[in-house]
Amino acid sequence: MAGFITFLFLARTGIRENKVLWLLIAAFALFPIFTHFANLPFWNDVAMRIMLLGIAAMGLNLVLGYGGMVSFGHAAFVGIGAYCVGISQFYGLTNGWLHILFSLGVCGSLGLMIGYLALRTSGIYFIMITLAFAQMLFFFFVSLEQFGGDDGMSIDRAEFAVIDLYEPLRLYFLIWAALASISLGLMFIIRSRFGVTLRAIKSNESRIEAMGLEPLNFKIISYVISAVICGISGALFASWQEYVSPDIMHWTRSGELMIIIILGGLGTLAGPLLGAIVFLLLEEFLPLMLGEIAPTYAENWMILFGPLLIMVVLFGRGGLLGLTTQYLAREKSHKTEEG
């Protein structure tokens, strides 16, 4: 009972402190109503992709934003999560809950292994090593011919007991539930003693060591948690796409996850989700925009996206969330000065 009351209390303060995040999650819950009446069923699909990418980016954000570890290989965990579904289906296992459990176990232990090895290094070395491990897994799946190799494998949507994912919107709300519960979970992690220590390690590692804590343990645990979250995103992604291929763990996908976090706001709870929205909207609208100006080059929208990314890095510190909070803070200080 006391636990439940604490939970409610924490949830309330969490909602108060992370308004943007919970507003977005509520918006995603209501979004299908909008698409139903506006007759835009395609956008449900986009919203699902946004949520899936958002979950993966949230996972990466735990190590990248809060822990300050620039991991350049997190797409590998998304891919492993997806392949866990694909491979279990290949061997006749169709229960979705088991798939997710399987993904959790595999991603968790791989995260532990890679984290243990890679976190012995730091700086540039860490970036390169996480990238190299991801490449290793990428090539592993490319050369596994029995699971489709380069071409990937088609799969069915997983079976979640009473929930039939082929019924309309079931998958949508499954993904939504995952997003909401992972957001809540991450909020608790970040507010906990563990989360505070993790952020302290980011700002001053030797000081934490001097206080008698072992920074490596905290880093490894956060790495495992983030790997597991990416794995869940991948497992659901497999059901959404009904298809798994090594492309999902290509190193550019890891780059995309980082872009999403930077676009939204590094080290914030709502940032990754906001970034995923912006990223996918850009992906939808940049080709249309380019098609208006130069119809033959609509496919080459990356030529606009690349420089845009450089601009964001050069001029837009703190991402969208940072910009809005700065703006709000300025407004507020103006008001207090006037008052």
Add this chain to the structure above:
Amino acid sequence: MTLTLFLEQMFNGLQAGVTLFLVAAGLTLILGIMDFVFLAHGAQVMIGAYAAAAITAATGNFYIGVALAIPVTFASGYFLEYLIIRHLYQRDHMDQVLATFGLILFFNEAIRIGFGPAALFSNLPPSLSGFVEILPDTPYPTFRLGVIAIGLICALAIHIFVSRTRIGAVVRAGANNPEMTAALGINIKILFRLIFATGACLAGVAGMMLGPLTAVQPGMGEPLLILSLVVIIIGGIGSVRGAFIAAIIVGLVDTLGRIFLPSLLRLFFEQATADGAGPALASMLVYILMAVVLIFRPTGLFPAKA
């Protein structure tokens, strides 16, 4: 027969190794001296390959194509540093990763628009497309032999330049302590820009040599970039000597692994298992090698900084 095959593959591995070194040499200085994560180095390979292929196609002469493409790659590196890279030195690694990732997207798309998404194939001049007998009854393509020779000459030139000349001493000092080097009156900004342009140029040369061997296509430099990162980690960031040794090791391990590992596994496992696991294991081999090196020597085999 097996000896012939083995020798041939040794040479192929050596050729892959020296090509890899040309990419890794510039990158290790950029990473080591400037502490800059430059992912678009693979794009420089692509620019070199396309410049050579385009000029060769226009002039009809392979040698003129290569000779003119070298200054093009140098200039591309120089201006890239001037326009964008120099604004990013003071940023953290994450920003550098993202900005150079943006550069990759831009360059790949620009090439796709300029030259089309299909691969270009450049023909070799007759003087280079023949075979040389490296041993009796063991013919080996002249061009690949030429690649090995040019790679080794470049490696020797870089070694002499870095360890025997005044500018090389400045470069080494810069790798050790950039602030102190700047305090001694060295213009570190120009030094950085020249190292950057030279690195781009070397990567471009690697691209020119790869062009006739593989397909010239958008994104062609990326696998090479990732492999050269592995090389740099094994060799130790900032160490040119380490990069050379590691490049040869990685080139040999990768090439020989792909050829011989499946048949080696067949000795110990059933045919089906070996055929399934062989290629998978072979493509992971260099990454496994890197992980092993890191476990025993976290800063690589020949770390530049003590």
